[in-house]
Amino acid sequence: xxxxxxxxxxxxxxxxxxxxxxxxxxxxxxxxxxxxxxxxxxxxxxxxxxxxxxxxxxxxxxxxxxxxxxxxxxxxxxxxxxxxxxxxxxxxxxxxxxxxxxxxxxxxxxxxxxxxxxxxxxxxxxxxxxxxxxxxxxxxxxxxxxxxxxxxxxxxxxxxxxxxxxxxxxxxxxxxxxxxxxxxxxxxxxxxxxxxxxxxxxxxxxxxxxxxxxxxxxxxxxxxxxxxxxxxxxxxxxxxxxxxxxxxxxxxxxxxxxxxxxxxxxxxxxxxxxxxxxxxxxxxxxxxxxxxxxxxxxxxxxxxxxxxxxxxxxxxxxxxxxxxxxxxxxxxxxxxxxxxxxxxxxxxxxxxxxx
Amino acid sequence: xxxxxxxxxxxxxxxxxxxxxxxxxxxxxxxxxxxxxxxxxxxxxxxxxxxxxxxxxxxxxxxxxxxxxxxxxxxxxxxxxxxxxxxxxxxxxxxxxxxxxxxxxxxxxxxxxxxxxxxxxxxxxxxxxxxxxxxxxxxxxxxxxxxxxxxxxxxxxxxxxxxxxxxxxxxxxxxxxxxxxxxxxxxxxxxxxxxxxxxxxxxxxxxxxxxxxxxxxxxxxxxxxxxxxxxxxxxxxxxxxxxxxxxxxxxxxxxxxxxxxxxxxxxxxxxxxxxxxxxxxxxxxxxxxxxxxxxxxxxxxxxxxxxxxxxxxxxxxxxxxxxxxxx
Ligand SMILES: Cc1ncc(C[n+]2csc(CCOP(=O)(O)OP(=O)(O)O)c2C)c(N)n1
Numbered sequence: 001x002x003x004x005x006x007x008x009x010x011x012x013x014x015x016x017x018x019x020x021x022x023x024x025x026x027x028x029x030x031x032x033x034x035x036x037x038x039x040x041x042x043x044x045x046x047x048x049x050x051x052x053x054x055x056x057x058x059x060x061x062x063x064x065x066x067x068x069x070x071x072x073x074x075x076x077x078x079x080x081x082x083x084x085x086x087x088x089x090x091x092x093x094x095x096x097x098x099x100x101x102x103x104x105x106x107x108x109x110x111x112x113x114x115x116x117x118x119x120x121x122x123x124x125x126x127x128x129x130x131x132x133x134x135x136x137x138x139x140x141x142x143x144x145x146x147x148x149x150x151x152x153x154x155x156x157x158x159x160x161x162x163x164x165x166x167x168x169x170x171x172x173x174x175x176x177x178x179x180x181x182x183x184x185x186x187x188x189x190x191x192x193x194x195x196x197x198x199x200x201x202x203x204x205x206x207x208x209x210x211x212x213x214x215x216x217x218x219x220x221x222x223x224x225x226x227x228x229x230x231x232x233x234x235x236x237x238x239x240x241x242x243x244x245x246x247x248x249x250x251x252x253x254x255x256x257x258x259x260x261x262x263x264x265x266x267x268x269x270x271x272x273x274x275x276x277x278x279x280x281x282x283x284x285x286x287x288x289x290x291x292x293x294x295x296x297x298x299x300x301x302x303x304x305x306x307x308x309x310x311x312x313x314x315x316x317x318x319x320x321x322x323x324x325x326x327x328x329x330x331x332x333x334x335x336x337x338x339x340x341x342x343x344x345x346x347x348x349x350x351x352x353x354x355x
Numbered sequence: 356x357x358x359x360x361x362x363x364x365x366x367x368x369x370x371x372x373x374x375x376x377x378x379x380x381x382x383x384x385x386x387x388x389x390x391x392x393x394x395x396x397x398x399x400x401x402x403x404x405x406x407x408x409x410x411x412x413x414x415x416x417x418x419x420x421x422x423x424x425x426x427x428x429x430x431x432x433x434x435x436x437x438x439x440x441x442x443x444x445x446x447x448x449x450x451x452x453x454x455x456x457x458x459x460x461x462x463x464x465x466x467x468x469x470x471x472x473x474x475x476x477x478x479x480x481x482x483x484x485x486x487x488x489x490x491x492x493x494x495x496x497x498x499x500x501x502x503x504x505x506x507x508x509x510x511x512x513x514x515x516x517x518x519x520x521x522x523x524x525x526x527x528x529x530x531x532x533x534x535x536x537x538x539x540x541x542x543x544x545x546x547x548x549x550x551x552x553x554x555x556x557x558x559x560x561x562x563x564x565x566x567x568x569x570x571x572x573x574x575x576x577x578x579x580x581x582x583x584x585x586x587x588x589x590x591x592x593x594x595x596x597x598x599x600x601x602x603x604x605x606x607x608x609x610x611x612x613x614x615x616x617x618x619x620x621x622x623x624x625x626x627x628x629x630x631x632x633x634x635x636x637x638x639x640x641x642x643x644x645x646x647x648x649x650x651x652x653x654x655x656x657x658x659x660x661x662x663x664x665x666x667x668x669x670x671x672x673x674x675x676x677x678x679x680x681x682x
Pocket of ligand 1: 084123124125152153154155156157183185186187252385414416438442445
């Protein structure tokens, strides 16, 4: 149970079977996407430091898990990200400008592109998991060939909602994919202190659903596992729990200082040297003659241009107006809120001094 | 010796002193041990008291609060930290169905002496669901006491009182004030009684009621209006939201005949409505004008690009004061 499913080794060598499923174009796209989101992540941290963005949750180190899983999806699938899964959202089609907007404190950053079902970043831990059971259940009842994927962390597996979600999905055999990025920490608490079970994948046994533990830094393993889980779901065989073992190099958020609870630098350095998801795919692609330094330079320039354009779009988005907070609270605004709104824009009426 | 502390330092000191004083006290929460809590309220306490008394728990609010209830029933005094008020919701059932009712259900046989501490309120540019002010949820539930200090001095004294209280106490810490200013705080253990409001400033024309971060806004407005219009405001920090200090509220409005309530919680069914109701019941004939409420709106606390527009400001409070004054 605690062994990891791996297809591409950290040294960039194939150690598993691609099952004839992964073509070269897809592999190149995987690499390009991972580079894009890594640059995006770094840019976001810089923007936060410059005061152009609020608190931000970085994911560097987890690119293979997020990119690989999102690339396996099809447009009608439902994606439930946490506050850390913007890479998955971007790869599935969310605009980078919207992601920037969200972190700049605008609700409009949560709007999904029309033809996709990308849910807003979920802040309360594990709560989105039950929603992914519901959407998948509806897809099944309505005979729509779509899966729902809920992203979550290792810490989330302690919340009641995790267990209720798995139980429901098992009972109703919903096409839900529970995708855990086990990055070893829930803020300061290491997994060993989060749970007495050795793995998260083994929890699936309690609900009698398939559970797999994979190398979350191996994008081939992620992608192939996802494809299998999707197929199972679409064939009416129910949910899958995927535990992608990975690591996040940086802090929990830009407001957190991990030096207090983990050996931040050396742990990150070790993962970077030995298990980096981008590096291993790059080595593989180079060995296949599919990648080189020129392509790399050209790619970096191209993604940086895209990111800069998204930033310009986000920063030139109209500023939120105070009255915007009253919009969309109900289909029809309540009289209380309408009255309050008119008070909001009412000019100060300090006229006379009392008698 | 005179020392000045921030509110967060005062809170840490209260827990530190009670941990030393009473071996039944235990702290529980997410990231409160090695990390010292996301706001560092429990900084270094794990090193002083060890991981059995300052416990890094799994990420499970229902688990933390539920376990704390059991600990409290069986001789411990758990002090729980919930990282932000909105994250109390997974543990809400434990609070209302169990913590609040255990004494009642067991006809006094079991008690649940515990404290749930949590940062609350807006104005810190936090992400979604990091700025809520839903004290009404708890003030509405019989069996709970609800406390919200607005100064370092009160925070220490009230927290010590909460840890010595025989009933469950929801202790709401205004995030915005954690490090906003320092105040002289005595080194020894002292108590600020739960259930007692404080007249922060005496006045004769209007009573202003507030708590938590809004106290500062109320004080600001009172100062400005005194300067600009010569109105004398009595500013009252309620400090405890359940049980409300009815006597202090009534004594003040009997004197002034006018009142303004300031809270950042949503307006409808916010505590302002309760305070008005108390005034209606006990002091209606003394009133020269309807009581005004200056509050947050009936909308989710917005993302930080327009968060400041949600929060009551001194300007809005001044308008409210003038409305009652010119009624
Ligand atoms: C219900 C709830 N409780 C607490 C928090 C505060 N909090 C935010 S992230 C986090 C840790 C999450 O860890 P994990 O699930 O492993 O995900 P990761 O951030 O490591 O990706 C905590 C405790 C929250 N957002 N929601």
